Amino acid sequence: xxxxxxxxxxxxxxxxxxxxxxxxxxxxxxxxxxxxxxxxxxxxxxxxxxxxxxxxxxxxxxxxxxxxxxxxxxxxxxxxxxxxxxxxxxxxxxxxxxxxxxxxxxxxxxxxxxxxxxxxxxxxxxxxxxxxxxxxxx
Amino acid sequence: xxxxxxxxxxxxxxxxxxxxxxxxxxxxxxxxxxxxxxxxxxxxxxxxxxxxxxxxxxxxxxxxxxxxxxxxxxxxxxxxxxxxxxxxxxxxxxxxxxxxxxxxxxxxxxxxxxxxxxxxxxxxxxxxxxxxxxxxxx
DNA sequence: GTAACTGCAAAATATTTGCATCCTT
DNA sequence: AAGGATGCAAATATTTTGCAGTTAC
Numbered sequence: 001x002x003x004x005x006x007x008x009x010x011x012x013x014x015x016x017x018x019x020x021x022x023x024x025x026x027x028x029x030x031x032x033x034x035x036x037x038x039x040x041x042x043x044x045x046x047x048x049x050x051x052x053x054x055x056x057x058x059x060x061x062x063x064x065x066x067x068x069x070x071x072x073x074x075x076x077x078x079x080x081x082x083x084x085x086x087x088x089x090x091x092x093x094x095x096x097x098x099x100x101x102x103x104x105x106x107x108x109x110x111x112x113x114x115x116x117x118x119x120x121x122x123x124x125x126x127x128x129x130x131x132x133x134x135x136x137x138x
Numbered sequence: 139x140x141x142x143x144x145x146x147x148x149x150x151x152x153x154x155x156x157x158x159x160x161x162x163x164x165x166x167x168x169x170x171x172x173x174x175x176x177x178x179x180x181x182x183x184x185x186x187x188x189x190x191x192x193x194x195x196x197x198x199x200x201x202x203x204x205x206x207x208x209x210x211x212x213x214x215x216x217x218x219x220x221x222x223x224x225x226x227x228x229x230x231x232x233x234x235x236x237x238x239x240x241x242x243x244x245x246x247x248x249x250x251x252x253x254x255x256x257x258x259x260x261x262x263x264x265x266x267x268x269x270x271x272x273x274x275x276x
Numbered sequence: 277g278t279a280a281c282t283g284c285a286a287a288a289t290a291t292t293t294g295c296a297t298c299c300t301t
Numbered sequence: 302a303a304g305g306a307t308g309c310a311a312a313t314a315t316t317t318t319g320c321a322g323t324t325a326c
Contacts, residue, residue, distance in 0.1 A: 015325050048283050069207035069267050096259055113251045120273025121234055129207050129265045135258025153300050155306060186308050
């Protein structure tokens with residue numbers, strides 16, 4: 001079971017503010033990744049753009065969310081799993097981005113494979129980004 | 139054997155201009171991916187920023203280069219393989235981005251595996267991005 | 277009460293567009 | 302000569318920074 005909103009914030013020594021609660025809630029409700037613009041729209045005019053930038057940055061630093069690479073290099077964020085800790089997230093599932101609707105999914109059950117790299121290369125993180133048509137845009 | 143610079147441009151119905159030759163040359167000399175800023179620096183003050191943007195966009199449209207996703211969502215480009223054609227590139231090798239020096243490598247010999255996706259998801263492209271320390275930053 | 281967080285203004289950066297001029301074919 | 306490519310100026314978009322006022326604890 002995932003922690004609640006307030007719990008998660010406290011666990012990370014963050015004060016519980018409206019913007020943090022709201023933004024974290026958006027992530028918990030979403031089954032995929034969110035871009036800055038998504039959050040801006042979904043939260044209405046409630047918060048300042050800058051607050052959203054800073055909140056996202058704070059969440060990334062605390063390991064609550066992480067950025068995911070996308071084929072079009074747009075910046076998107078997704079919730080980390082519980083095991084993630086500050087600065088180190090273990091996120092070995094695959095992300096899928098729909099070319100049509102732009103929705104980004106976390107395919108929790110598709111695991112990124114271990115790769116053997118050439119000598120001298122040391123992996124700390126492996127991201128797999130699949131693009132195509134999602135189940136709603138077929 | 140890869141095509142020469144002028145050959146590649148002509149093959150894609152592009153007129154052969156100084157900026158295109160120079161930028162394509164930079165890609166052919168590089169063993170990895172280049173960002174807009176890399177090109178701007180490596181070409182000196184020879185070309186306008188805007189020209190670089192437009193040249194990169196043209197190359198992407200023609201399938202000469204493609205963007206690669208990166209863990210930090212910076213926009214980087216790499217040469218497509220010869221098999222790439224307009225709008226469709228087949229690029230199944232893995233990219234590696236060094237956390238220290240920022241260099242992005244194309245690991246041509248590490249092949250991205252086939253993944254089985256959930257029902258309803260159709261992949262047109264799969265990118266694998268590995269981050270860590272490269273052979274020069276160990 | 278104090279430290280931390282937010283909103284506003286503004287700076288810095290990145291990207292796109294319009295148009296006149298120049299270059300390739 | 303004609304069409305496309307470039308350079309410059311400027312419009313847009315994105316992200317960061319500084320600071321004063323507000324809020325959580």
